[in-house]
Amino acid sequence: MSAPTFLLRAASPAKSKADAVVVGLVPAPTSGRRKSGPRAVLAPGAEDVAKAYGRKLEPLLSSLGLKGQLGEATRIPTNGLLGSPQLVLVGLGADPDHTALRRAAGNAARVVTNCASVALALPADELPLLRAVVEGWQLGGYTFTQFRSTQPESDAPGQVVVLTPLARRKEAARLVEETQVVVRATEQVRDWVNTPPGHQTPPALAAAVAAAGAPLAKGRGATVSITVHEEAALHEMGCGGILGVGQGSAAGPRLVEITYTPKKPVAHLALVGKGITFDSGGLTIKPASSMKEMKSDMAGAATVVAATYAIAELGLPVQVSCFAPMAENMVSGSAMRPGDVLTTYGGRTVEISNTDAEGRLVLADALGRAVERKPDLVVDVATLTGHMVVALGDKVAGVLGDDATVGKVLESAATAGEPMWHMPIPEEMKARVTSSRIADLAQHDWVRWGGGLFAAAFLREFTGGLPWAHLDIAGPSFASGTSGHVTAGGTGFSTATLVDLARSLAG
Numbered sequence: 001m002s003a004p005t006f007l008l009r010a011a012s013p014a015k016s017k018a019d020a021v022v023v024g025l026v027p028a029p030t031s032g033r034r035k036s037g038p039r040a041v042l043a044p045g046a047e048d049v050a051k052a053y054g055r056k057l058e059p060l061l062s063s064l065g066l067k068g069q070l071g072e073a074t075r076i077p078t079n080g081l082l083g084s085p086q087l088v089l090v091g092l093g094a095d096p097d098h099t100a101l102r103r104a105a106g107n108a109a110r111v112v113t114n115c116a117s118v119a120l121a122l123p124a125d126e127l128p129l130l131r132a133v134v135e136g137w138q139l140g141g142y143t144f145t146q147f148r149s150t151q152p153e154s155d156a157p158g159q160v161v162v163l164t165p166l167a168r169r170k171e172a173a174r175l176v177e178e179t180q181v182v183v184r185a186t187e188q189v190r191d192w193v194n195t196p197p198g199h200q201t202p203p204a205l206a207a208a209v210a211a212a213g214a215p216l217a218k219g220r221g222a223t224v225s226i227t228v229h230e231e232a233a234l235h236e237m238g239c240g241g242i243l244g245v246g247q248g249s250a251a252g253p254r255l256v257e258i259t260y261t262p263k264k265p266v267a268h269l270a271l272v273g274k275g276i277t278f279d280s281g282g283l284t285i286k287p288a289s290s291m292k293e294m295k296s297d298m299a300g301a302a303t304v305v306a307a308t309y310a311i312a313e314l315g316l317p318v319q320v321s322c323f324a325p326m327a328e329n330m331v332s333g334s335a336m337r338p339g340d341v342l343t344t345y346g347g348r349t350v351e352i353s354n355t356d357a358e359g360r361l362v363l364a365d366a367l368g369r370a371v372e373r374k375p376d377l378v379v380d381v382a383t384l385t386g387h388m389v390v391a392l393g394d395k396v397a398g399v400l401g402d403d404a405t406v407g408k409v410l411e412s413a414a415t416a417g418e419p420m421w422h423m424p425i426p427e428e429m430k431a432r433v434t435s436s437r438i439a440d441l442a443q444h445d446w447v448r449w450g451g452g453l454f455a456a457a458f459l460r461e462f463t464g465g466l467p468w469a470h471l472d473i474a475g476p477s478f479a480s481g482t483s484g485h486v487t488a489g490g491t492g493f494s495t496a497t498l499v500d501l502a503r504s505l506a507g
């Protein structure tokens with residue numbers, strides 16, 4: 001989908017000549033509410049629309065039965081009452097903060113079809129709210145049609161006029177531009193996650209990642225460099241984790257390393273992302289129902305790569321070292337076995353007891369490479385465990401690591417509107433990850449409880465004691481249905497958080 005043009009105007013929504021005008025609805029204050037009256041009222045930003053409708057507004061809202069709840073989005077003809085022929089009423093809920101606006105704008109985007117232009121008269125009178133409207137609108141309208149035999153013609157508005165009192169402020173125009181960089185990164189992650197695994201083996205994903213970054217890496221004075229390590233190089237480097245996981249696949253594993261080096265970096269951030277292009281579980285094979293969405297097991301790699309490119313595009317003064325290990329976890333005569341011992345990058349040995357706990361093995365090598373660069377902060381992103389989904393549901397990511405780094409990530413997540421929750425690494429985990437009788441570390445111990453925490457404790461062994469946070473996005477990286485700005489399939493979850501983290505490190 002091609003991105004619409006966003007324009008900022010301080011104009012009246014009642015006079016707008018756009019093909020549709022979107023206004024917000026909030027629940028009516030219960031105190032002054034009459035029995036037969038509407039249960040919702042127009043939100044700030046729509047005052048002129050309320051005036052244009054006058055006494056017709058109350059009965060209209062009553063008859064539509066709208067409550068001002070999130071999820072509501074209704075399109076009606078204006079019959080000449082407004083400059084625009086159509087009015088879209090979108091529920092914002094009782095607390096229209098940036099999170100609610102992002103969701104509401106996403107819902108609105110899917111209702112406004114067959115229009116060349118649209119005006120958004122939502123309460124976007126502060127910069128974070130304006131950002132949420134732009135993000136929500138564009139992400140909510142995301143589609144993935146590459147694998148349809150006929151391409152549906154997009155009837156999404158090419159021009160989106162955001163009506164806001166901030167329109168004349170320089171920061172507002174800049175914010176919209178920056179927001180679109182982040183949105184495009186999120187869409188890139190969605191595209192990569194949605195691509196079928198047969199079309200996106202590790203070599204194919206590595207090539208796609210390199211192609212996406214090529215414009216940034218081109219020419220003299222380029223600040224981005226991209227290296228794709230193929231199998232022979234991985235052998236030479238001693239990346240036994242990546243090789244072990246990939247050895248059952250007909251498509252060889254890869255490690256993509258990207259560095260972004262701005263002129264005067266004020267901080268150095270390392271990003272590491274799990275890139276399993278398909279996770280069958282290996283010989284410890286998954287049941288069918290757990291395997292069906294495992295093309296999404298490369299979401300972490302897609303996220304750190306897209307975030308790195310976005311940070312470079314924004315020119316943030318933060319050096320980024322990005323590591324994306326890629327492998328396909330398959331069943332075959334050459335597959336890694338339970339009982340095998342792998343030697344990870346740097347020499348530490350790991351006893352395998354469950355080939356389905358593969359993410360931590362590719363991350364071990366990549367983290368080992370990352371800490372060698374001596375970054376100020378290491379963040380890894382991975383669809384690592386079903387345990388985290390059991391604990392937090394499929395909308396919330398777990399964040400584990402040292403308190404200070406976890407705190408920074410949570411702050412950025414709040415700014416980005418991406419729900420995350422601090423999970424602990426209990427002390428007992430240290431003994432569990434070192435419980436192998438024959439190798440340095442145990443990859444897994446078949447104790448049923450705390451598997452997501454065990455996984456983090458295992459990863460911690462490879463962080464060299466640096467400030468570190470681990471994001472387990474197994475739940476929110478993939479959505480079973482569409483709602484708000486989150487569309488079914490790959491979500492791009494945590495891309496915006498990583499970019500904001502770099503922004504906050506930049507000060």
Ligand code: BES
Nearest residue numbers: 297354356357383384385386387451474
């Ligand atoms: N890729 C899965 C985790 C996953 C589960 C991602 C659900 C998305 C949705 C991971 O490789 C895995 O299989 N984890 C195991 C770990 C266990 C063997 C310790 C799991 O969750 O069962």
Ligand code: MN
Nearest residue numbers: 279356357358
């Ligand atoms: Mn697995």
Ligand code: ZN
Nearest residue numbers: 276279297359
């Ligand atoms: Zn996996």
